[in-house]
Amino acid sequence: MVGRSDARRSVLQxxxxxxxxxDADVHWIRQSISEELNDEELTDFAWQLFTGVREQRDALDTQISxxxxxWRIERMAPTDRNVLRLGCxxxxxVGTPTPVxxxxxxxLAREFGSENSGAFVNGILDRIASK
Known part of the structure; x- marks a missing residue:
């Protein structure tokens, strides 16, 4: 069964x-997400996350920085940087509860990042949540 965790994983990728x-084709991206999730509601959720992060990228990067x-945002590992953008x-x-x-x-950081990515992401997002 596919769930929101799968949607987040697809968005991160x-x-x-x-x-x-x-310059990646956003229509291809939308189609890829849709095919991977094979669920209209989850695809809409994933697309909301993807487009929201892209549209607010500069503001998110400022908050993270x-x-x-x-740590400068451009010096962070690409996976960590994108997990942080997505989480932020x-x-x-979106209104998802902070602990979730x-x-x-x-x-996501543990799955796709380095050995220390989980702790790094936790520390940064916890500081953002506490603001």
Whole structure:
């Protein structure tokens, strides 16, 4: 069964793709998400996350940078950077409870990032949530 965790995973992969290739075709991205999730409600949720992060990217990066002591956003690992953007956006704009966003973000960071990504993401998002 596919759920919101799968939608977030799909969004993270597409955010990573567009971070590396800013000219990626958004219609192809939407189609890829739809085919992967095979559920209209989850596809809509994923698309809301994806487009929201893309539209608010600069503001999200500013928020992340303000609490990421000694870390410039462009120097963060691409996976960590995109998990942070996704978590920050979802926490502030979607209304998902903060503990859920923190847990989901940490899990994504552990799955796709480095050995220390979970702790790094937890620390940054916790500071953002506390503001």
């Amino acid at each position: 597409m955010l990573y793709l567009t971070d590396q290739n800013p 303000e609490v990421a002591d000694n 956006y979802e926490m502030q704009s 966003v923190l847990n989901e973000s940490i899990e």
